[in-house]
Amino acid sequence: MMRGLVVVGVLLVVGTLKLPVERNLALLHRQEHFSGVEFNLDLREKIGQLGFIAALSGFRAIVADALFIQAYSAWENTEWGRMLLLFRQVTTLQPRVLLFWDTAAWHMAWNASVAAMNDKTQPRLALRVKAQREYFALGKDFLERGIKNNPDRPELYEALARLYTEKYNDHERASEYYAKAADLPGAAPFDRRFSAYELSYCEGREREAYQRLRSLYDEGEKERLPNLIKRLKFLEDKLGIPQEQRIPEKTKPVR
Amino acid sequence: MTDAEHASTLQPFPGRRRLGEGGNASTPAKPYRPFSFSRIYAITTNTITELTRLKVFYVLLVFALLLIGSSIFMAQFSFQQEFQILKDVSLGAISIFTSLLAIVATARLLPQDAEDRTVYTILAKPVPRLEYVLGKILGVLLLLAISTLVMAAAFVLVLYMREQAVLNAIARQMSGAPPDQISDALRVVRSSAFNFNILPGIIIIYLKACLLAALTLFVSTFATSNIFTIVVMAFIYFIGHLEATAREYWLQAHGSGLLARVFLAVVALLFPDLQAFNLVDDIVAGTAISLALFTKTALLGIFYTVIYTLLAAFVFYGKEL
Numbered sequence: 217m218m219r220g221l222v223v224v225g226v227l228l229v230v231g232t233l234k235l236p237v238e239r240n241l242a243l244l245h246r247q248e249h250f251s252g253v254e255f256n257l258d259l260r261e262k263i264g265q266l267g268f269i270a271a272l273s274g275f276r277a278i279v280a281d282a283l284f285i286q287a288y289s290a291w292e293n294t295e296w297g298r299m300l301l302l303f304r305q306v307t308t309l310q311p312r313v314l315l316f317w318d319t320a321a322w323h324m325a326w327n328a329s330v331a332a333m334n335d336k337t338q339p340r341l342a343l344r345v346k347a348q349r350e351y352f353a354l355g356k357d358f359l360e361r362g363i364k365n366n367p368d369r370p371e372l373y374e375a376l377a378r379l380y381t382e383k384y385n386d387h388e389r390a391s392e393y394y395a396k397a398a399d400l401p402g403a404a405p406f407d408r409r410f411s412a413y414e415l416s417y418c419e420g421r422e423r424e425a426y427q428r429l430r431s432l433y434d435e436g437e438k439e440r441l442p443n444l445i446k447r448l449k450f451l452e453d454k455l456g457i458p459q460e461q462r463i464p465e466k467t468k469p470v471r
Numbered sequence: 472m473t474d475a476e477h478a479s480t481l482q483p484f485p486g487r488r489r490l491g492e493g494g495n496a497s498t499p500a501k502p503y504r505p506f507s508f509s510r511i512y513a514i515t516t517n518t519i520t521e522l523t524r525l526k527v528f529y530v531l532l533v534f535a536l537l538l539i540g541s542s543i544f545m546a547q548f549s550f551q552q553e554f555q556i557l558k559d560v561s562l563g564a565i566s567i568f569t570s571l572l573a574i575v576a577t578a579r580l581l582p583q584d585a586e587d588r589t590v591y592t593i594l595a596k597p598v599p600r601l602e603y604v605l606g607k608i609l610g611v612l613l614l615l616a617i618s619t620l621v622m623a624a625a626f627v628l629v630l631y632m633r634e635q636a637v638l639n640a641i642a643r644q645m646s647g648a649p650p651d652q653i654s655d656a657l658r659v660v661r662s663s664a665f666n667f668n669i670l671p672g673i674i675i676i677y678l679k680a681c682l683l684a685a686l687t688l689f690v691s692t693f694a695t696s697n698i699f700t701i702v703v704m705a706f707i708y709f710i711g712h713l714e715a716t717a718r719e720y721w722l723q724a725h726g727s728g729l730l731a732r733v734f735l736a737v738v739a740l741l742f743p744d745l746q747a748f749n750l751v752d753d754i755v756a757g758t759a760i761s762l763a764l765f766t767k768t769a770l771l772g773i774f775y776t777v778i779y780t781l782l783a784a785f786v787f788y789g790k791e792l
Contacts, residue, residue, distance in 0.1 A: 223785065230778055232740065237771060241767050242744075242747065245747070248761060248764060273708065274745065277562070278560060281556045285556070312757070313756040313757075315555050369757070
């Protein structure tokens, strides 16, 4: 009996001592973007009872993968609604995996939207277009939430920029997101270039686009790619840049 | 049989000999030491031998290796998706099986020794109970280390094979492309496959299993059967993963009743925070683990393992055998 009380006493003392240590560790986790998943009722509703228990046991990565594989099957069977639900669960469980956000957005904005537009069961074009736009918005929503969870990584900014260009034809926003990606560590070298390209399509911002493209051109041979030269020449004409300030007519582009 | 001859038959553990007893009279026998690493070593090797004879060990290991190996058949996905799933499944399998092995292997140690009467033979000799408990737990920890190493090696091998297959396929497909484009593509593949951040993650998985083994040993010192120990450990496992949530609710003084607050306090104080050891999920997602975070988590794991082992020894001292 006495021994049992001593054990409980030791456990309570150790428990009191460990509390600040564990709290500090949890804080450090959060600071380093670990443990982005809060285990609450909202998550329970999203992932179901079994998934919630599995996630509680420390196996959320495996649960997320299983759901991702199910989402893949749903895509093969063109079950868009089910796929959306599954991808929401996957991204809730693993908010730090960029691949899940990117794939979810791609399925919504590219695959589901095209399927909605080609939906033969819906004769009215207006409703097909409406459905298509809803899928664009869903794709955008995935990427925006992905960026919110991973503000320090450039890949999702690039994906959102692509979506703005290809689905919304919004070059200004695309340029903005490429520029944000370019500012982050580990950004692809093309981000700065793409941001300038996109800006060159924006009415009223040609001067700024020209300056950015020109400064890239002046960085040397490596940046003198065919598209950059083409856009630069287009802007030189449009802005009426004096002949002596223009890039040489026969600039040899780098492959 | 003389007294000296009789004594010489009772010396399975080094340090047992006294001056003038048995052996060559010209070689002075070592005096008895109250704490002996060689006695602990003898118990540890004996525990390892016992555990490796268990079928459950091989079933778990083979099942884990199969799970890791099965990840190779994911060719329908893109290489990023394939590597992501391979890493998640493999590290998850390592985590599940080391935890299971820690609980199942440790839960039967003391009850089995009592049932086989081995514990009486050992403790009838001048072996302190602390040494007996230490020898037992070290045997389990060594077994866990071997299992973790085997599973980690299988995982790295599968990942390497898939990476090479993808690299070769890409190099073939892009054979006509400029060299910088090819090297860019290969770099993307390599960055999606193995990275060294996974290794600290595996060490933390091992330390979590050590903690669970020590806790299981502690529970088994007062448990009545190994089934009871396993069931209790299953509950502790789930509660341990909820401890962080309970702790935050308790410390932030949410408007809950007295009973709820007492319950939360008990959970927060008595259970280890197992969620703190789940770093691999985020490591696989591409987040680098800092040295500070790794060191603090590892020290916490070692601290828990030591505390639970000492508590197990303390309870075992008072146990009537």
